[in-house]
Amino acid sequence: MEQESICKVAIVGGGPAGCACAYFLKDKCDITVFDMAKPLKTILPTGGGRCNLAHAEFDFKDLASNYPRGEKFLYSVFSKFATADTLKMFEDIKVRTHIEPDMRIFPDSNSSKDVKAKILKALQSVTFKEEKVLRVNQGENLTVVTDMGSYNFDKVVVATGGHGGYNIAKYLNLNIIEPKPALVGLKTQEDFSKIKGVAVQDVCTSDGLKDDILFTHHGISGPLTYKISSLMARESFPYTIHLSFTEDFELQELLNNNPHKDIINLVSDFVPKSVAAYILNDLDIDIETKCHEINGKKRDAIISRLKSFPVTIVGTEKEGEVVTCGGIDLKEINSKSMECKKVPNVYFIGEVLDIDGFCGGFNLQNCWSTAYVAAESILSVK
16 A cells, blocks of 8 residues: 655745744655755844743733734634643743733743743644755745755745745745834934933824833834834834823912922932933923922913924834735735645745734734644645
8 A cells, every 4th residue: 555645845944934834744744944144043032032922811802902913814813723732832842931911921931041941842743944045946845945955845944034035925926024123222313312212102103002111322212212113113204203201181270289399209200310301401301390380381382292292203113023014915815724825835934924912922923823823824735
């Protein structure tokens, strides 16, 4: 009796998505992972080196709502593999996890290096080749052409991440949404160098976002800034945002109740003292002005600045989580299988797609989930 042939699968990219796909396929397929760098190198800085694996949102539609690009596409993906499945996957490879108060999920070891080691230990049967993939040729088989040779496969999974590697897609004539940085610090027209390093908690935007912000030498950073940069990734520079440092309050009543208090000390009840000084100086109000000396015009100016602090964004900084807004057009991909609609047996997963999420484990969840769906599809038709 003729023995059934084993499906040969090439995975281009040894990051989180590529290695997860290899994990799901390793017991039933012959897997080769191609990457110019060492596998899982990109997982090391995630979560500040602690590896924020996922987010404790267990409703797949609510989970998908955290992706400025890709939300509807991910409904199908997350319905097959979401947060609970991710936790089970890591439990299976001996990575214990915990949920922090902000709902982010981390390994108990708080170490990306530990996660990397556990994943690679589970991939001992997988072949890794440190080669640059130049293109994928179509024919009787799929041929992966690298800078060192060419190899034939039955299936090819492209998981090259969001910072490049679009040559394969271009060669296959797929549409690519221009990549732009997201989850990054923002450069501002305003000079915040005098308050650099100062953080303000629970700042709101006019769009209803709320989180902490950090002033930097060149602009703003921190969790709220990353959300803003993600939502505004395709906006042309410059653009203006307005930050609110406080809920509604009656400043005149506070002025009346504290007539001999320096105005800087009153404003410091709402923001750090250095930020209070910045605001008052910008409004040409002496920081030692007594509260009873603040007239209606100055009072209204202070209220306006605390409630609607204008910031003009002129560019992006390299620091931050730095994911990519853009990538393979989702119209090119079948969300039920991750297979390319134009090119049978070629799959795209992870950040190479035009999918990006907020901070908090969402971008790694995209990697784990799309990897699973691609693997499930390959195993169902091989």
